[in-house]
Amino acid sequence: MVKAVVGANWGDEGKGKITDMLAKEADIIVRFQGGANAGHTIVNDYGKFALHTLPSGCFYGHTTSIIGNGVALNIPILFNEIKSIVERGVPQPKILVSDRAQMVMPYHILFDQYEEERLGGRSFGSTKSGIAPFYSDKYAKIGFQVSELFDEELLQEKVVRICETKNVLLEHLYHKPLLDPQELLETLHQYREMVEPYVCDVSSYLWNAIKEGKEILLEGQLGTLKDPDHGIYPMVTSSSTLAAYGAIGAGIPPYEIQKVIVVCKAYSSAVGAGAFVSEIFGDEADELRKRGGDGGEYGATTGRPRRMGWFDCVASKYGCRLQGATDVAFTVLDVLGYLDEIPVCVGYEIDGEVTTDFHVTSKLEKAKPVLKYLPGWKTDIRGIKKYEDLPENCRNYVEFVEEQIGFPITMVSNGPGRNDIIYR
Numbered sequence: 001m002v003k004a005v006v007g008a009n010w011g012d013e014g015k016g017k018i019t020d021m022l023a024k025e026a027d028i029i030v031r032f033q034g035g036a037n038a039g040h041t042i043v044n045d046y047g048k049f050a051l052h053t054l055p056s057g058c059f060y061g062h063t064t065s066i067i068g069n070g071v072a073l074n075i076p077i078l079f080n081e082i083k084s085i086v087e088r089g090v091p092q093p094k095i096l097v098s099d100r101a102q103m104v105m106p107y108h109i110l111f112d113q114y115e116e117e118r119l120g121g122r123s124f125g126s127t128k129s130g131i132a133p134f135y136s137d138k139y140a141k142i143g144f145q146v147s148e149l150f151d152e153e154l155l156q157e158k159v160v161r162i163c164e165t166k167n168v169l170l171e172h173l174y175h176k177p178l179l180d181p182q183e184l185l186e187t188l189h190q191y192r193e194m195v196e197p198y199v200c201d202v203s204s205y206l207w208n209a210i211k212e213g214k215e216i217l218l219e220g221q222l223g224t225l226k227d228p229d230h231g232i233y234p235m236v237t238s239s240s241t242l243a244a245y246g247a248i249g250a251g252i253p254p255y256e257i258q259k260v261i262v263v264c265k266a267y268s269s270a271v272g273a274g275a276f277v278s279e280i281f282g283d284e285a286d287e288l289r290k291r292g293g294d295g296g297e298y299g300a301t302t303g304r305p306r307r308m309g310w311f312d313c314v315a316s317k318y319g320c321r322l323q324g325a326t327d328v329a330f331t332v333l334d335v336l337g338y339l340d341e342i343p344v345c346v347g348y349e350i351d352g353e354v355t356t357d358f359h360v361t362s363k364l365e366k367a368k369p370v371l372k373y374l375p376g377w378k379t380d381i382r383g384i385k386k387y388e389d390l391p392e393n394c395r396n397y398v399e400f401v402e403e404q405i406g407f408p409i410t411m412v413s414n415g416p417g418r419n420d421i422i423y424r
Helices: 015-025 075-086 106-122 131-139 146-150 152-174 181-198 202-211 243-250 282-291 313-323 333-338 392-405
Strands: 002-007 028-031 040-044 047-051 064-067 094-098 216-223 257-265 268-270 307-309 327-331 341-350 353-355 368-375 409-413 421-423
Touching: 002 015, 002 243, 002 313, 015 040, 015 216, 015 257, 015 327, 015 409, 028 202, 028 243, 064 202, 075 181, 094 181, 094 202, 106 131, 106 152, 146 152, 146 181, 152 181, 202 216, 202 243, 216 243, 243 257, 257 313, 282 307, 282 333, 313 341, 313 392, 327 392, 333 392, 341 392, 368 392, 392 409
Parallel strands: 002 216, 002 257, 028 064, 028 216, 064 094, 257 327, 327 409
Antiparallel strands: 040 047, 268 307, 341 353, 341 368, 409 421
């Protein structure tokens, strides 16, 4: 069976933990989109890790970790990541890389930095990992596919052609040093050496695994609201964050994705710019940020303080609908135990009218949150294993959210560890 684990909101919902937990029963875990621009934080028996490219199931000896064709593959980052977990006592993970995946090149990272610099105050709040330039090149058909590393004649011709176009921009738009084709070719040779043992026809491998009845997890990066089509455009990422894209980014039939586990946080947080209606500021935000997550709400890749907000029923209902949630995993519920009452955003007021629909960006930027206040439970709920053992106000909060979003909350996470989970 194929299950997708994806985010309902802006990312940072706790997908890494849920994937790590579900991977116990899985054979194969696939990253199907995005690059090393966002991390997944995982706490397990080996310690605390921030992964950027490796799928979150790589800590189990019985799993195979796959980098799908939809991923923006930064080869040195992947290999440094493998090295860093092995150095900390994790067994060498079994890894396969799609021969159709494309590679983030060193110049993609430079162009990302140069463009943000050039835009100044109008920048997109990029993590400067080269993601937008990478996907631009992929769709402009001037990207480098992993399979091309093994065609020397093609590489030699292509590096010259790429450097010609990139150097025009470097010279005249950015006024930065030019690219050298020979140097680029040497980099590609290094990449070839690193990746060669892992290259595989992933789509064919997965097709056979499905026929053999293997348990496959598709792991998404970021969340619905960062999707380039359905999110808060233009403050979005450059690849689709939806479970539906899992079929494309892994190379499997869409009807094989039978379960979509949408991860949703018990409050809201976001890294990067863009519309965020339920956002809070000042001391209120600082307190939530400090208590949030495991060790506070800071980006796993950038270390940037996350923007904080109350749970947003409008955005989450929309996020779950577009993902096609069969199950909702509700995370970091334990964090809210300090509050006397808990605000929840139940609607948006736009131009004097209240709506529960998630609109296009220009309308969201005018929206004001409509809040409802629920009584808090004022106790620590970590360690509780059964739903009925949660405080009544805590259960009321979960059930209120479930009713508002209209999708079943089947898992409640009440701590950062692998086993801090309550099944409903």
